[in-house]
Amino acid sequence: MKLLVLPGDGVGPEVTAQALRVLHWFAEHRGLALEVTERGFGLVNWQRHGTLMPDETWDRIEAAEAILFGAIGSLDQQAVIPSEERRKGSLLRMRKALDLYANIRPIRLLDALLEASPLKPRVAKGADFVILRELTAGMYFGTPRGVETLPDGTRRGVNTHSYTEGEIARAIRFACRLARERRGHVTSVDKANVMEAGALWREVAGRVAREEFPDVTLEHMLADNCAIQIARDPRRFDVIVTDNLFGDLLSDAGGAILGSLGMLPSASVNDRGQALYEPVHGSAPDIAGKGVANPLGAILSAALLLRWTAKRPEDAAMLELAVDRALDGGTRTADIAAPGERVVSTSGMGDAVLHELSLLQREA
Ligand code: NAD
Ligand code: IPM
Ligand code: MN
Numbered sequence: 254m255k256l257l258v259l260p261g262d263g264v265g266p267e268v269t270a271q272a273l274r275v276l277h278w279f280a281e282h283r284g285l286a287l288e289v290t291e292r293g294f295g296l297v298n299w300q301r302h303g304t305l306m307p308d309e310t311w312d313r314i315e316a317a318e319a320i321l322f323g324a325i326g327s328l329d330q331q332a333v334i335p336s337e338e339r340r341k342g343s344l345l346r347m348r349k350a351l352d353l354y355a356n357i358r359p360i361r362l363l364d365a366l367l368e369a370s371p372l373k374p375r376v377a378k379g380a381d382f383v384i385l386r387e388l389t390a391g392m393y394f395g396t397p398r399g400v401e402t403l404p405d406g407t408r409r410g411v412n413t414h415s416y417t418e419g420e421i422a423r424a425i426r427f428a429c430r431l432a433r434e435r436r437g438h439v440t441s442v443d444k445a446n447v448m449e450a451g452a453l454w455r456e457v458a459g460r461v462a463r464e465e466f467p468d469v470t471l472e473h474m475l476a477d478n479c480a481i482q483i484a485r486d487p488r489r490f491d492v493i494v495t496d497n498l499f500g501d502l503l504s505d506a507g508g509a510i511l512g513s514l515g516m517l518p519s520a521s522v523n524d525r526g527q528a529l530y531e532p533v534h535g536s537a538p539d540i541a542g543k544g545v546a547n548p549l550g551a552i553l554s555a556a557l558l559l560r561w562t563a564k565r566p567e568d569a570a571m572l573e574l575a576v577d578r579a580l581d582g583g584t585r586t587a588d589i590a591a592p593g594e595r596v597v598s599t600s601g602m603g604d605a606v607l608h609e610l611s612l613l614q615r616e617a
Contacts, residue, residue, distance in 0.1 A: 254287055254563050259294035263536025264599075266545035268515075271548035271603035272555040278607055279559065281566055281615055285437065295325045295536075298342060299334055304450055305342020314347055319562040321555065324530035327538065348388050351365060353521035353529055354420070355427040356388040356500065357557065360507035360517065365580040369512030369589040370499060372484070377510060383431060386500025387424040388521055391450075392418055393497045407561070416450045416496065421457040423524075428494035429466040437489050441472045442479045442495035442503065504533055504560035513588035515547030517561040518554035519559050528562050530554040540560020544598045547586040549576055552606055575609035582609075 258273060260266035279285040292310045299305050314320065325344050340346060347353075361375035362380040370377045395431060402408050417513045425441065432439045441458040443451040455473050474482070476499045482489060496505060508514035508589030517533035532550030539547055553576060560569035583594070585607040589595045597605065 254285070255318050256289050256558075257313055257320045258289055258322060259289040259314075259322045259390060261292070261323040261325045261536065262297075262327050263324055263538050263541035264534075265295070265536055267541070267544065267546050267599050268532060268548040268551035269323040269329040271599060272551040272605075273551050274603050275572065275606060275610070276321075276498050276558070277554050278610055279565075279572075282381065282566055282610075283565075283571075285559075285563060285565065285568065294322070295342065296327050303493050305334065305338050306346075312496065318527060319558055320347075321531040321551075321558065322529055323535040323551070324532070324534065326536040345393060347374065348521060349394060351527050352389060352523040352525070353527070354389040354423060354523060356386040356519060356521045357455070357561075358384040358386060358430070358488075358500075358504045358507065358517060358519045358533060359553075359557075360384065360504070360511065362511055362568060362578055363580055365577065365583075366512060366516070366589055368591045371512065372487070372509055372510055376485070377487060380487035380490075380510065382487065382507075383430060383435070383492050384500055384504045385424065385428040385492060385494040386504060387416075387420065387494075389497075390420045390499075391497035401608060414448060414450050414496075414498070416454060418453065418457050421454050422461050424494055425458045425461040427466065428492050429462055429469045429471075431468070432469050433493040435578070437469050438491035440474050440476055440490055440492055440493045441471060441477070441500055442474050442476050444476050444499075445473070446475060458494070468529060474501070479503060482509060483510065508533060511527075513547060515586065515588050516553075517550050518552075520554065520557040520558055522561060526562075528558070530562075530566045541615055545587050546594075546599050547588050548599050548602050549586075549606075552576060552603070571610070572606075575606050575613055577610075578609040579605040 260269040280287040306446040315404045360382055362377050369373045392412050395415030398412050400408050400410045428439050443454040445451040445455040508517045512535040519533050520530050556569045556572040559565045585594050586602050587596045
């Protein structure tokens with residue numbers, strides 16, 4: 254497997270380093286054929302090359318089979334980078350150019366972390382669902398977009414929430430296929446009551462599920478209600494499929510019920526066998542450089558990579574189990590620690606996962 258690693262900004266390099274240690278362990282002990290190339294992404298490129306995206310890096314991105322991405326974002330510094338440069342070096346360009354339309358964001362609350370969840374144990378215990386976020390259309394990419402000056406001299410900002418039938422249908426199909434491997438239930442989330450694109454979403458979702466996936470049950474839910482239900486009764490969900498913007502918000506809500514965004518992994522895939530793996534969180538400027546970031550979102554993204562790109566479901570399950578055991582054993586980074594609990598660093602969490610992997614390997 255040829256892997257392109259883009260650590261990026263802020264805590265990106267810190268958490269990516271731990272995910273890479275884990276992948277190298279699988280290469281060394283489990284026969285994973287791994288060839289790693291690393292390139293800068295984000296501010297380091299601007300500082301080193303005067304551009305956010307050197308052509309050579311972009312060529313590698315377009316040709317990559319799998320990308321392991323850290324995080325992007327450095328608000329104050331980005332203000333000085335011209336907007337055209339920012340677009341060239343953005344995560345959105347990468348998602349769009351590779352057509353990574355299916356963004357898989359699993360949300361699984363482990364018993365060991367019940368204390369870290371802001372929800373009561375009787376509400377949260379066992380919550381386990383996936384958000385399938387459509388990632389290449391909707392409000393993020395619709396046109397017209399921009400800021401225009403009106404005749405009276407004031408300005409108007411415009412973005413467009415746009416979806417074609419094809420864009421909706423392929424997201425729904427992906428979600429239904431995911432549900433088949435889980436509990437067979439899909440919740441399609443929209444604002445069909447307000448938006449034309451939402452009404453079309455609902456119509457297409459209903460048709461695709463009915464005609465192509467009679468074995469999957471589909472329910473429709475309004476997005477505002479979904480936000481409530483994630484906090485009130487997260488166990489009712491199996492697969493949530495929704496548009497780009499709602500998926501962004503609802504997956505952060507999912508992170509909140511786990512107690513930390515640092516726990517959430519993601520995979521973004523297209524239909525040509527390419528995928529980008531990244532933790533859901535951003536560059537976390539408030540904690541960057543301190544060695545305290547939780548690397549489990551990145552490490553669990555590596556597990557998704559083992560499952561989706563490397564096609565090694567047993568290794569993926571082994572890594573997820575190693576993470577569960579490290580947490581069961583009481584290893585905590587600051588974001589998921591209860592008051593008074595002992596806290597480890599970013600690399601300390603990596604050590605604990607590697608230790609559990611060695612034990613599992615010996616047991617096997
Ligand atoms: P953020 O995800 O960076 O941080 C939100 C909160 O979660 C912060 O308190 C942070 O300390 C905490 N957090 C995040 N990751 C953590 C981890 N691994 N361990 C422990 N705590 C963690 O979001 P933000 O502060 O809204 O945005 C900061 C920058 O990141 C912005 O420039 C934003 O655009 C960017 N961003 C990038 C991505 C991405 O690269 N995919 C995602 C979200 C935000
Ligand atoms: C995410 C992030 C991105 C998004 C930002 C960094 C563009 O919040 O991956 O969830 O809004 O999609
Ligand atoms: Mn987000």
